[in-house]
Amino acid sequence: MERASLDQIDQKIFAELSKNARISHAELATKVLLSRNAVRQRIDRMERHGHIQGYTVVAGASGQSPVSAFFMVYRKDRVRGADVISALRSIPEVILCDVVSGDFDLLLRVEARTLERIQEIWEQVAALPGVTNTVTALTLSSVIRRDAGGVGEPQ
16 A cells, blocks of 8 residues: 655644654644544544554664754745744754854754655755755764753743
C-alpha cells in the first residue's frame, strides 16, 4: 500500500504523539485546533497508511540522535516578511527561528528523524512565497548543548 503524505495538521498530530504517545484525543484536539473526533479519524488514517505503526517507547530511534540542520533563509522583504515566519511556525521540526542581522534574515534549526525529512522541510521552506534563497548546513555533531532555562524566551 502506498503511503499517503501527511498534511500540516497530520504533521502536528504526529509531532505531538512523538512527544507523548499517551496524550488524550481531547488534549491533542486543543493543540491542533480540531474536534476530538477529527483527531481520532486522522490518527486512524495515519495508522492505516503506516505512518503510525505502534505506540511504544523508543530511545532515540534505535539510539540514534535526530538529524539536525541549520537553514539560513533570505526573504524578499525583511520588514514585511511575517508570512514566512507564520508558515515556519506550522512545521513542528523547526525548533528554532531567529531573526538575525547580516546577509541572511532568518536562522532556523531543524531536527528530524531522517535526512529525507530534512530535505522535505528544506523544499517546503525554499518554496514559501517570500523566500528568495536558502543556505543549509547539516550538523555533524553537537559538542555543547544547553537548555537556556527560560532566559531570553519570548512570552
